[in-house]
Amino acid sequence: MESLADDLRTMVRTPLTEDHVARLRDVGREMRYAAGDTLVDLGGPMDRFFYLLDGEAEAVDPVTGGRYGENGASLGPGQFVGDISFLTGGNSMLEMRVVQDSRFLVVDRQPMLDLMSQVPEMSDIVVTVFAARRRRLLESNDASLTLIGMDRDRNIRAIAAFAGRNRIPFRTLDIDDQEVGEIAQVCSLAPKHPAVLFGRDQVIEDPTPKKIARLFGMDLDLDEDVAHDVLIVGGGPGGIAAAVYAGAEGLSALVVEDSTIGGQAGTSSRIENYMGFPTGISGADLCWRGEVQAMKFGTRFAVPRRATALTREEDGTFCVTLDDYTRTCARALVIATGVQYRRMPLDRLEEMEGAGVYYAATDIEARFCRNTEVVIIGGGNSAGQAAMFLSRYGTMVHLLVRGDSLAASMSSYLSERLEASDRIRIRYNTEVAELLGDDHLSAVKLKGDGVTPDDEEVATRALFIMVGAAPNTDWLDDQIACDGKGFVLTGDAVGMDSPYATSLPGVFAVGDVRAGSVKRVASSVGEGSVVISKVWEHVAATQE
Numbered sequence: 322m323e324s325l326a327d328d329l330r331t332m333v334r335t336p337l338t339e340d341h342v343a344r345l346r347d348v349g350r351e352m353r354y355a356a357g358d359t360l361v362d363l364g365g366p367m368d369r370f371f372y373l374l375d376g377e378a379e380a381v382d383p384v385t386g387g388r389y390g391e392n393g394a395s396l397g398p399g400q401f402v403g404d405i406s407f408l409t410g411g412n413s414m415l416e417m418r419v420v421q422d423s424r425f426l427v428v429d430r431q432p433m434l435d436l437m438s439q440v441p442e443m444s445d446i447v448v449t450v451f452a453a454r455r456r457r458l459l460e461s462n463d464a465s466l467t468l469i470g471m472d473r474d475r476n477i478r479a480i481a482a483f484a485g486r487n488r489i490p491f492r493t494l495d496i497d498d499q500e501v502g503e504i505a506q507v508c509s510l511a512p513k514h515p516a517v518l519f520g521r522d523q524v525i526e527d528p529t530p531k532k533i534a535r536l537f538g539m540d541l542d543l544d545e546d547v548a549h550d551v552l553i554v555g556g557g558p559g560g561i562a563a564a565v566y567a568g569a570e571g572l573s574a575l576v577v578e579d580s581t582i583g584g585q586a587g588t589s590s591r592i593e594n595y596m597g598f599p600t601g602i603s604g605a606d607l608c609w610r611g612e613v614q615a616m617k618f619g620t621r622f623a624v625p626r627r628a629t630a631l632t633r634e635e636d637g638t639f640c641v642t643l644d645d646y647t648r649t650c651a652r653a654l655v656i657a658t659g660v661q662y663r664r665m666p667l668d669r670l671e672e673m674e675g676a677g678v679y680y681a682a683t684d685i686e687a688r689f690c691r692n693t694e695v696v697i698i699g700g701g702n703s704a705g706q707a708a709m710f711l712s713r714y715g716t717m718v719h720l721l722v723r724g725d726s727l728a729a730s731m732s733s734y735l736s737e738r739l740e741a742s743d744r745i746r747i748r749y750n751t752e753v754a755e756l757l758g759d760d761h762l763s764a765v766k767l768k769g770d771g772v773t774p775d776d777e778e779v780a781t782r783a784l785f786i787m788v789g790a791a792p793n794t795d796w797l798d799d800q801i802a803c804d805g806k807g808f809v810l811t812g813d814a815v816g817m818d819s820p821y822a823t824s825l826p827g828v829f830a831v832g833d834v835r836a837g838s839v840k841r842v843a844s845s846v847g848e849g850s851v852v853i854s855k856v857w858e859h860v861a862a863t864q865e
Contacts, residue, residue, distance in 0.1 A: 336399045337372070341443040342426070345372055348436055349428035360402055360417040360425075363465055363520050364536060367413050370433040371402035376423020378402060381416035383465035383520045389415060390463065401447070404454040405488075408434070408616035411538035414458060414465055414490060434619065448617055455488060464490035466533070469501055470515030475675035476528065477515050478685070483530035485685045486581035486588070487624060488609055489537055530580075530625055541623040543649045548638050549573045550860045551853075552651035554628045555793070557584025558842045559832025560657030561611035562849030563856075568618025570857055575649060576620060577641070579627030583608030584659045585833070586842050588681030589703055590710035594732060595842055604842070605683065611846075623649075628658070628796045637863055639827065641796075652863050653856045656794075656801070656809055656823070656830040657849065660840075663789030665698065669756050677762025678784050682707035690714040690783045696765055698753060699787035700727050705735040707785055712744040719779055721751045721767070723788075753784070792834050801825055808836035821852040827859050 337345075351374070354360065360371055363383055371378075373396055380394035381387070388394065394415075396402065402417050410430060428436070437444035458464060466484060471477045471493050484491045494501050496513045505512050508524050517528040525532055534540040551567050553560045556578030567574035581587050589604035598607070612622060630642040631654070640650040662680050664670060670678065679686045682697075687710065695715035697704050700722040712718045720739065726749070727736040739745050748767075755766035757778065764778045792807040802810045802824035809830040812820040814837075821829045831848035833840050838848065 337401070337443060337446060341440065341446075342372065344436055344440060344443070345370075345426045345428055348432040349426045352425050352427045354419045354423050354425065356419055356421045358419040360419060361413045361415075363414075363416040364412050366538065367403060367407040367411055368430045370407065370428040370430065371417075372426040372428075373398055373400050373402075374424040374426060377420040378423060379418055379420050381418050382463055383415060384463060384467075386521065390457075390461065395420070401450075403451060404458070405448075405451045405613060405616075406538065407451060408448070408613070409538070409621060412536065414537065437617070438619070444617060448613065452613055455490075458490040459488065461490070462492045464492045465520055466491040466536075467494060467504075467518040468492070469494045469504070469518070470496045472689075474515035477517065478675055480517060480528055480530055480533055482681070482683070482685045483581065483625070484533060485683060486583060486605055486681075487534075487539065488605075489533065534624055539622070539624050540626070541621060543575075543623060543626075543643075543647055545640070545648045545650060547650075549575045549649070549651040551575075551653045551655060551856050552577070552639065552641060552649060553655045553657055554641060555584065555657035555659055555832070555834070556582040556608075556612075556622065556624070557657060557659045557832060557845065558586050558608060558611070559659070559845035559849035560584070560655070561608055561615060562846040563655050563657060563831060563853055564615035564620040564622075564849075565611055565618065566850050566853040567856065568615050568620040570853055572853070572857065572860065574615075574620040575651070576615070576622045577626040577628060577643065577649065578622065578624045579644070580625055582612050582622060582624060585661065585703070586845075588683055589706050590682055591706055592842060593734070603683075607842070631797055631800055633800070633825070637827065652827070652860045654828045655849075655852060655856065656797070656828065656834055657832050657845075658793035658796075659833045659845075660790040660792050662699075662787055663791050665753065665786055665788070667753060667756055673756050673758065673762050673784075676760065677758065677782050678756070678786065680786055682710055682785055682787075686783070686785070687711060687714045692716065693782045694719065694779055695783045695785070696721065696753070696779055696781050697785045697787060699785075700724065700730045701787065702731055702735060704785075704787040705731050705739055707787060708739055708745050709735070709742070711783075711785070712742055715744075715783065718745045719781075720745060720747045721753065722747060722749050723752060725749045756784070790833065790840065794834060801828060801830075804836045806836075809834055810836050819852075819855045821848060821855065827863075829856060 375398050378396045380389035382389045517525040550572040551574045553576045586604040587608045591601045593601040627644040628641045638650045639654040640648045695711050695718045698721045708718045708720045751769045753765045754768040757764040764780045767777045794807045815824040829852050832845035
């Protein structure tokens with residue numbers, strides 16, 4: 322299956338050319354650093370590009386303080402400092418330290434981004450190396466973010482899910498690990514208590530995904546007085562595609578996403594029918610590639626930021642109020658908020674969410690499926706992909722389908738694989754009647770198929786709900802015309818000439834949130850790509 326970047330070992334010595342270095346000299350400055358100097362602090366802003374002329378620098382292990390990595394992460398002449406956070410102006414995930422007296426070409430971030438846009442060959446090298454380094458961080462167990470007690474605390478699990486889906490490297494420790502006892506003494510933590518640490522000794526009090534996002538510079542400070550050309554609300558495939566094309570067309574664009582770049586598609590463990598990836602690719606990796614591509618063109622992403630209200634100002638700009646009461650404005654708006662799985666009418670559902678009940682099937686959730694049977698509710702492709710993925714972890718996967726067939730809701734290649742697997746049991750006309758357990762799900766009670774007794778119990782610690790599609794449009798109030806189910810009406814339905822134009826000129830909708838759209842990743846990407854031509858026309862008209 323396709324991965325998110327090339328292996329760092331194949332990229333570590335990919336050099337910039339002499340011409341590239343000359344261009345760096347035009348916009349940068351030569352600086353000397355002594356052995357032991359810090360180039361970038363852990364958690365410090367990635368606001369400068371360091372190209373090593375002579376000497377040596379190293380990445381610092383955030384836990385031990387020594388050189389990072391089993392084989393050592395050392396940079397020599399011709400190499401450069403940084404990872405993908407540089408593109409967004411995020412914060413560093415590792416400290417960078419000078420090993421011996423060294424000379425660097427130093428370029429401030431914005432001039433460097435401008436240069437990369439002018440010299441695509443150089444940009445390709447820099448971005449590929451940056452992405453490979455992030456992959457190396459994700460694959461290691463030496464991350465700067467440490468989660469203690471994830472298996473026992475739902476708040477820590479929520480942070481793990483947020484970090485994992487947003488490509489933030491982290492390591493996990495069980496409460497009973499010896500290292501946790503040592504950390505508790507150093508950091509004055511309560512013994513055997515869940516916690517989140519940054520670096521060696523910085524304890525994150527009352528940790529939340531938003532605090533983690535701010536720690537890594539993902540939760541951007543937004544200036545209400547600065548109007549973007551286009552604001553894209555939603556970071557799923559449609560929103561990311563719009564972000565790529567907006568940046569490529571020279572529009573200043575901002576994407577706000579309330580949870581995870583990738584949206585619902587980002588929770589898919591494997592997509593096999595997306596053109597160009599014959600061996601398949603996870604939804605998270607596909608969307609991450611798009612995010613990097615958009616960042617290369619200058620689009621910014623703010624996560625987690627949830628839209629709560631929309632207003633149109635007297636000058637025609639659109640302002641979106643976010644869940645922290647800040648506002649951000651733009652000349653055009655693209656609604657790409659997608660859909661979310663519907664909550665089932667089950668007693669104690671909210672109580673069990675994050676404690677055995679999940680709405681995504683990624684590596685994070687898969688670890689909770691070991692040595693237990695798994696139950697999945699749903700008959701669509703997402704549920705089928707989850708069943709195939711989780712069958713590698715659980716002892717048996719029960720796929721519960723309300724109807725008597727998968728033919729109308731699932732791709733045939735996928736349903737055939739499910740039926741052929743001896744680790745997956747498809748149970749038609751079957752529903753969950755009750756959730757059982759104290760502080761964590763322990764079993765579900767089934768009802769319905771005429772064969773299953775109405776009181777049959779399946780012992781499980783992992784229930785996945787992947788049914789229904791509720792559009793994320795509550796924040797629009799009555800300003801945008803929607804159908805009876807809350808999906809945004811566009812095109813002919815509201816008298817507009819563009820199939821993506823809403824009832825409010827200057828506001829467009831793409832992807833699953835749009836009424837009548839085809840609920841597929843490829844169609845969402847296509848809509849997000851095409852809509853930008855109309856956005857560009859609207860922005861140009863407002864500036865005449």
